[in-house]
Amino acid sequence: MKNNFTAIGKNVVQTEIDALKKLKKSINKDFDKIVNVILKCKGKVVFSGVGKSGIVSKKISSTLASIGIPTFYVDAGSCSHGDLGMISSNDVIILISHSGESEELKNIIKYAKRNRNLILIGITSKKNSQLYKSSDLKFLLPTIIEAGPGNYIPTSSTTLQMCLGDALALSTIRQRKFSKLDFKKYHPSGSLGSKLKTVGELMFKGKDIPFVNENSNIKSALKIFNKKNLGVLIARNSKGVTKGIISDGDFKRINYKSENINSLIIKKVMKKNPIVVNENMLAVEALSIMNAKKITALCVSKKKKNNVVGLIHMHNILKENIR
DSSP states (O other): OOOOHHHHHHHHHHHHHHHHHHHHHHOOHHHHHHHHHHHHOSSOEEEEESTHHHHHHHHHHHHHHHTTOOEEEOOTTGGGGTGGGGOOTTOEEEEEESSSOOGGGHHHHHHHHHOTTOEEEEEESOTTSHHHHHOSEEEEOOOOOOSSGGGOSSSHHHHHHHHHHHHHHHHTHHHHTOOHHHHHHTOOSHHHHHHTOBHHHHSEEGGGSOEEETTOBHHHHHHHHHHHOSSEEEEEOTTSOEEEEEEHHHHHHHHHHOSOGGGOBHHHHSEESOOEEETTSBHHHHHHHHHHHTOSEEEEESSSTTSEEEEEEHHHHHTTTOO
């Protein structure tokens, strides 16, 4: 008889969904208290757990670190052999254990209780456990059914722990006013880092910006155009205020319509009020604007739109594999 793996898989997912629904109903004032303690922590947020709960603890710690909260994971077993010294005054200790009775956690619990400046937070499913009773703050995970046969393989329980950790981490963001730019500081490499790069990091600036005086004639402007080789010129007045933009497509149209192109003045043929973006805009957003407007470059400013400090070209963005 063939196993219906599709049905088994769907049953596992549904069991864990049912568990998550119970977790949602369990989010209460205890959750609020834990978030506030994390926000007010003057030291580091220390995570630990045993077995699968330990793996989840390590992941939650990593998530908090990625959003700028000082944190680390400590191996529960190693804490009995010197690693308790990693935990300092004013730290917050978060222990995660399904049973709340894991032997390896007991020395951490005792250490926390001996140090008044430490706050111990226990996350467990057992209200009568040592962890729950000993913790300064506690969160009781709902009683659930583990996915799979026998109700003994850590599945639904670790899913609850993981989701609760995500909820704790993301609950801190709004009050800390944590933004995409802040997130990028902790993710400088890889595809994620590329997606979070700003216009200011990729733009042409200084002498590389293809500036031209608005009163220049086309002949002299073309020399700058060919030298910069960016397919666009930014026109500004004698005070350095940006007035317009002219692209290679514009030059072609002017050449087609006019017999004496060289004598034409830039301000007579340029496009006024060019699109200007802030240097802090994400490069992927700038690319979206270019695609929507069917253009290849944008002027970049710091504060005032008519004070251009750079030029972002589509090629700058595509080179970073930003799509």
